[in-house]
Amino acid sequence: MLTRLAVFAGALSLAVFVTSAAGAGANPNRGKTLFKATCKSCHVEKGGAKDLTPMSKTQAQWTRVFKANIDPMVKRVQTKTGKVLVPADLADIQVFLVSHAADSDQPETCGAK
Ligand code: HEC
Known part of the structure; x- marks a missing residue:
């Protein structure tokens, strides 16, 4: 019981650490991996939702997507996938999408269709 509590407390402080790390600078490479592993499980051709890549939207549009209510997205x-996206994950995904948006310096289709 004590061990489980300690593990939980450890996980909690790690989560806090990761969240504040995201504030200091989100990681687009991690965001790309997460985007492919989570969002692309549906947002591909025949995946149930429309195909989405960073180039599907402009920087302003992606920023709006992540400002809107993202709870339904996280639930989906x-x-x-069973993965619970925490704010640090979402920050990484957002920075990846925005930095490769249609009107960015490096538009990207994400490699994996
Ligand atoms: C379980 C499947 C599923 C997953 C996983 C999923 N979505 Fe969606 N998403 C949908 C469905 C269904 C819609 C509504 C229909 C549509 O737009 O295709 C939608 C709608 C959207 C829209 C609005 C459509 C538009 O063009 O504006 C965006 C943006 C979006 N999702 C982004 C994401 C992102 C980013 C992720 C990963 C963090 C994600 N979705 C994960 C199924 C999913």
């Missing part, structure tokens, strides 16, 4: 990901 959890249902489909």
Whole structure:
């Protein structure tokens, strides 16, 4: 019981650390991996939702997507992949999408269709 508590406390402080790390600078490479592993499980051709790549939207549009209510998106990901996206994950995904948006310096289709 004590051990489980300690593990939980450890995980909690790690989560806090990761969240504040995201504030200091989100990681687009990690965001790309997460985007492919979670969002792309549906947002591909014949995946159930429309095909999405960073180039599907402009920087302003992606920024709006992540400012809007993202709870349904997080729930969809959890249902489909079992992964619970925490704010640091979402920050990484957002910075990846925005930095490779249609009007960015490096538009990207994400490699994996
Ligand atoms: C379980 C499947 C599923 C997962 C996983 C999923 N989505 Fe979606 N998403 C949908 C569905 C269904 C819609 C609504 C229909 C549509 O737009 O295709 C939608 C809609 C959207 C829209 C609005 C469509 C538009 O063009 O503006 C965006 C943006 C979006 N999702 C982004 C994401 C992102 C980013 C992730 C990963 C963090 C994600 N989705 C994960 C199924 C999913």
